[in-house]
Amino acid sequence: MSFWEVTQELFRGFGVTLELFILTLVLALPLGLLFALGSRSRLRPLRFLVRGFVYIIRGTPLMLQLLVVTLGPGILFGTQHALTRWKCFNGNANLAYFCGALLAFVINYACYFSEIYRGGIDNIPKGQWEAGQVLGMKKSQIFFRIILLQVVKSILAPISNETVTLVKDTSLARTVSVVEVIYAADRITGHYALIWPLFYTGAFYLVFNFLVTWCFTTAEKRLSRFRLE
Numbered sequence: 001m002s003f004w005e006v007t008q009e010l011f012r013g014f015g016v017t018l019e020l021f022i023l024t025l026v027l028a029l030p031l032g033l034l035f036a037l038g039s040r041s042r043l044r045p046l047r048f049l050v051r052g053f054v055y056i057i058r059g060t061p062l063m064l065q066l067l068v069v070t071l072g073p074g075i076l077f078g079t080q081h082a083l084t085r086w087k088c089f090n091g092n093a094n095l096a097y098f099c100g101a102l103l104a105f106v107i108n109y110a111c112y113f114s115e116i117y118r119g120g121i122d123n124i125p126k127g128q129w130e131a132g133q134v135l136g137m138k139k140s141q142i143f144f145r146i147i148l149l150q151v152v153k154s155i156l157a158p159i160s161n162e163t164v165t166l167v168k169d170t171s172l173a174r175t176v177s178v179v180e181v182i183y184a185a186d187r188i189t190g191h192y193a194l195i196w197p198l199f200y201t202g203a204f205y206l207v208f209n210f211l212v213t214w215c216f217t218t219a220e221k222r223l224s225r226f227r228l229e
Contacts, residue, residue, distance in 0.1 A: 001192045010197065013184030014204050016098070017170045020180065024105040024166060031106065032113025039118055050114075057111040063172055065108055070100030070176040101173040109166060116158045120151040153223040160216035167209050 038050035057065065124147050132142030174183035181204055185197040 006197050009184050010181055013179055013181035017180040020170050023102055027106045028109040028113055031110035033117050035114030036117035054111040054114055057108055062108050066104045066176050069104040097177050101176055101178050112162055116155050120155040124150055156220050163212055164209050
């Protein structure tokens with residue numbers, strides 16, 4: 001198998017990796033904010049429920065969550081997914097397994113993001129809230145117009161770290177038969193007895209992580225004019 005053919009197959013797998021990464025980030029960031037607000041709620045049952053859920057998700061392995069979310073329904077209800085598994089060389093995606101993996105990733109990272117949000121919100125000086133109240137603003141207006149932007153600035157670094165981790169964690173989706181880039185490389189290695197495609201996948205992750213880090217660094221510079229006082 002030529003270098004170009006291997007590259008094409010890995011790019012197909014990387015397309016799934018990229019899709020899983022983007023969808024997870026787009027869905028987990030707002031969901032994490034909702035979890036953070038729930039964990040700070042004045043309603044004690046809601047606060048305990050959200051904090052307990054976050055504790056369970058953060059305290060158990062992501063791989064376990066992937067297996068439970070993806071394989072659990074079929075085991076519990078005696079059903080099987082209607083779609084067949086995505087074969088690396090024919091391009092037929094197993095949407096059921098992909099959606100299961102996506103759900104597990106979104107829940108997991110939303111819980112981690114929620115703790116980052118909560119810490120960022122708690123670090124905002126109370127004077128910011130009081131200033132908004134003096135101006136006659138509602139609590140929701142104070143939060144979204146004054147507090148949230150400052151929170152985003154303060155949490156960019158930890159969010160960046162979690163996002164880089166997410167890039168690498170997408171490889172765990174192969175355990176539930178989602179053909180991301182490493183799964184594709186493994187299929188090539190097993191079929192053609194080539195070891196170098198596995199090392200080749202490292203280049204994909206290195207370049208992708210470089211771009212992610214650059215985006216967050218740029219965002220931090222853009223927000224540097226907002227200072228917490």
